[in-house]
Amino acid sequence: MFNKYFRNLIIFTAYLAAQQVEIENIRPIAHLDLGNCNDVWGYTAPDGHEFALVGHRTGTYIFDVSTNPHDPIEVGFIPGAISTWRDLKVHSYYCYVTNETGGGMDIISLEDPFNPVKVGEYTSTFTSAHNLFIADGYAYIFGANNDAGGCRILDLSNPEYPVEVGSWENTYFHDGFVKNDTLYGCGIYIGSLYIIDVSNKSNPTTLVEYNYSDYGCHAVWVTDDSKYAVTG
Template sequence: MFNKYILNLIIFTTYLAAQQVEIDNIRPIAHVDLGACNDVWGYTAPDGHEFALVGHRTGTYIFDVSTNPHDPIEVGFILGETSSWRDLKVHGYYCYVTNETGGGVDIISLEDPFNPYKVGSHTSSTPTAHNLFIADGYAYLVGSGGGLGGTPSWQGIIILELSDPENPTEVGRWEETYIHDIFVKNDTAYACDIYNGSLFIIDVSDKTNPTTMVEHNYSNYGCHAVWVTDDSKYAVTGDEESGGYVYIFDIQDFNNINMVATWYPDEPQVQNKSVHNVLIKDDLLYISYYVYGTRIVDISDPYDPIEVGYYDWYPGQQGLYSGNWGVYPFTENG
């Protein structure tokens, strides 16, 4: 019988042991073994052609995944600083890449995605950053290596204006605490303070003066990643720690935020394992859950999240931060 949750999946991994794969309602169509990958994003060309942008310890890979989805074609590799952390986001036909070693934010042109090239780097704001998010023509860098006014490094949020995409301009900062991950929508930033277990909600309508609206502290440590539902009524966080789970919050009233659900996979050692990143497309939550692979959860009823598919390629359950670091569900072809 047809199941609407059956999804195609192209896997970019560090290692695959086929005899140990666990799978449900996902149809893997390709596997590319690149070594030490750290994140993945996507780019859709104006003609609809899809490309995978893969962060690697040594740089950024670009793959054509439309010509033959069963055999992705490498069309470019942009060498970068060697780093265990590399995150990528797209604005127009540019890919912006952060790392935690140095060299600033790499800027890669995808104008001709079959011949990508690095146009330069933004270094004036910070030499490093852990992650970034792009919304409405602005890039929000977090976990950066450059504080202002005597503040310590690895602070807050740096906001870059991208009207000249090859030459971003810093327009503002928010530096109340270290931020590890961020999601921005409708001039509102949802920011993860991992070290104190808090979700900050910040008004960024004035990019030169971001203002905290609320700090929702729900644990002592762990708030690692966040995404918000399409209707902006619920926020989903992932806590990166031993026993770190997925949490769903009702955020309709910033003065009365309530946790409505906790989710974790039905696995025997889950209380000693960690989730990594969370992303939402329509009513589905896509999770990179480290040793438990890619998990897909139906959150149409946020009070009752239900797993509808998974692909766990990681052999066994050893390690806390081993396995799947990233997943990208936003391809336009489904």
């Protein structure tokens, strides 16, 4: 539930920022001056305790936001490659972190979320990437530093040792979303939204390319009812 609300807040805030709308009914309850942050996600432990995962230019912060939401408590920091861009997502009690500098995809264990530890990194088929999305036990890596930088698919059955099982490399993807074995990918440089069947992970198949090159395609999210893909 935390991830859902956190995600919606991020989308809503980004929209308002773009529209330069004055916010009147949202009251900030805390502020952490961390400097150069680049991404945020959430993790809810089995006991319901909630944590904020914050990407930073120098690594990944983990904050306890349940004990006192007005004063989040830093419970861990995992150093990483110095990078302006970092993205992170969660599978089970693992946090996966990509960056655009190098060193591969960091794998952080949140089994004890008050004492997070890095347990490894993935470097087998890429060493940097712009973004990632996780769905149904697979990590979808976007903007990796090989081939076209489209989408690489990793099987997370063994969470500490991902295995690449497929890829789609027709063009560079800046962002993507996966639901019901369907990938929505943002071809930012050609202004296209791709819809791809990924039911066969070893052979993704393009279903639709929707081009609106005058506007670009930077990011995408699909509504809960799967009726709309929201891009920007």
